[in-house]
Amino acid sequence: MSLLIDPSSIVEITPSAGVDAARHGWRAKCLQRLVRMGLPVPHSYAFSSDAVRAIAGGATLDSDQLATLFGPGGLVSVRPSAVDPAWGGPGTMLNVGINDERHAELVVTHGQDAADALYLGFVQSFAIHVARLDPDMFSDSEAGLQATLRAYQDETDDEFPQDPGRQLAEVLRSMARAWDGPTARLLRQAKGAPAQAPLGLVVQDMALAIGPGVTGSGTIQFIDQVTGLPRLTGRFREQEQGRSRGHGAATLYLTRDPRGLSLEEAAPEVFAELVRFGVAARERLREEMQIEFVVADGELSIIDATRVTRSSRASVRIAVALARDGIIPPQEAVMRVEPRAMSDLLHQQIDPRAPRDILARGINASPGAATGRIVFTAAAAQAAEARGERCVLARRETVPEDVRGMHASVAVLTVGGGMTSHAAVIARGIGLPCIVGASGIAIDTRARTLRAGGRIFHEGEEITIDGTSGEVLAGAAEMLEPALDDSFDQLLSWAGEFCRIGVRANADSPEDAQTALRFHAQGIGLCRTEHMFFDETRLPAMREMIFADTPEDRRLSLERLLPMQRSDFLALFGIMAGMPVTIRLFDPPLHEFLPHDREGMRELAESLDLPLSDVTRRVEELREFNPMLGMRGVRLGITVPEIYDMQARAIFEAAVEASRDGAQIVPEIMIPLVSARREVELVKARIETVAAKVRNEMRTDFTYRLGVMVETPRAALRAGDLAEQVSFLSFGTNDLTQMTYGLSRDDAGRFMSDYVGQGVYEDDPFHILDQDGVGELVAIGTERGRIANPDITISFCGEHGGNPESIAFCLRAGVSYVSCSPYRVPVARLAAAQESI
């Protein structure tokens, strides 16, 4: 004897019934809201997830339950009702209960044709989804009813079930079991559902969409799901419902349209009622809904409503419009938008409806999409720009000399590299779509070809880079323009009201600073000063300084660099108008400023008026086996202290000048790559000396804040020593990750996907902060720093500062602010607000 289903686990959906989204699913709850609004919803019953589990285990309905469920119409639909609509569910089954007898009645009431179409549709669905017969045999909507019933009998050796109770029991069981199948489980887990996600089911009286008069089924929504702008869209299918198509089936427009018939003309009252219901549903359900309806001989039924699926830009516009209309509070609008969606608004995106010819995949290092002609060198990129052509710079890796070429390109593609490699960091900084680590691509710079998936592309051929998805596409793709509209600004302003953690930007140039402000950054948390020297006009002076043989020569070339730096800082202070600006002293190894090939060295020898051998010798002298762990950061500051002296002077002079016409600027100076207390003592003493000199020379007083980057494990462990001497500690989690793992940030891309694929690392630690390891160092550093100096400000300025998961960690760790690339600031602000609410 089989178990019976507990009657309390099935409820009729009435205004006062205990329908609960967690037990009965979102669809059941949504239908109850529609019922409460007084909309014409057919009788519906909600099966709880307990009932569905029992059904999957073999439990059945008793005859009373069956009689109640079928109601007077004798036909029902069964729909899935998961807790979250995104988790999907088995397909809806319509017209359960139809049999020879009911068919004969329908012939009388609805006509032969309608009756046949409704019966046929159900037999086909049942054959495919319940009896699991070959879909090819049961998919033809033109097939005859009798032939299909015979085919069913031939395939199953059994008559098509005539008992409505048996039909319903089998439909329910097959839907309950389909939910537990491996494919459904994997699909919903990919959308964030827990493995044991519950399923509810809804059994609803059928509103028949095939029959006499104006009859059909349709959907209506009031918003464009791509743009998020108001637009009434949908369709009305006359004489059609699911897979059943009656005689005269046709698709109508909803509103009057010169191209053809519309529901508005065919049934104006029904249309007006639908629009009224739509407006009411938006207010009561507090969401943009797509409404599913049936018109049966001019009578309207609302059978379902689902949240409109939407693009990123639409999600922002919809949330803001709902809040502006007073339907939801601003706080809820902030919570409703996925932070990552913000970055889609800042850039061109490939139209989600457009076809894609995918050539290769890599790491999605900087979002947005662009189409351009392939070039293989920075010089070719600049030449293309000069001709007014859009180009994509494709390199094995980029080096600092490629920066100008990157600026001249619309997108960047590298075969090697990872999330924090040179190309990735620069591209994010300037908002350029970028894919790195596209290891399936081979570049031949001599032949000027790019090979991918067995295809060869020559210089000048068009490709598209989708930096949001990490896909490289052949040819051009249809694009959506950025959507930096007033909804975007409004959402960011609301987010700002709720943030409990600050968001600054990593900005090295006036353009970066403007972008940062445009995106509501609250200051600059990291200005990488070395980027200021890669400019064509600066590089010669920098190289001259590197080639200086005597301290006097070095002093002279630094004197040339001083006014350039001063004007850089003055510009940043001016744009940021009193907001904090953190300037990091010079960080990279000097050899990065030197040419790497013979041609470059020859040019350099010429411009410095030196023999080529001197240039090659100097380049050779500066070569290091492991430059990332070599003469860089504070080590350079200690061994060639004149560079930091010059930078400190430029900062102070610019701060004094910028303070003349406004509020006092308090610059923040940051020392990179520290690992020992004495390093800070030495640099601090020299900076104090420079400050004293500038005060004296300019006859004015000023203050500044000195800080240290915590980028080495030792700095984190000895944060107490460091904190005693400075006002702030800023975790540089790019280097800290590199050094904690012993993993090169420039080379990790080569094996990262294997590592993540095989579960060695859960995620790319350069992308999402490794909370267990690097995070522990952050926690230790924060705690020790605070004990030694309770007033210390703790911040984050690695790329992780723009990553929502890492921001959540920062908030828990008590970090005051994060700083990230300007184009990541909107994502960070929204994530920070959501974590704070």
Ligand code: PEP
């Ligand atoms: C870091 O290491 O996290 C950092 C911000 O510095 P950079 O990326 O310039 O090395």
Ligand code: MG
């Ligand atoms: Mg660093």
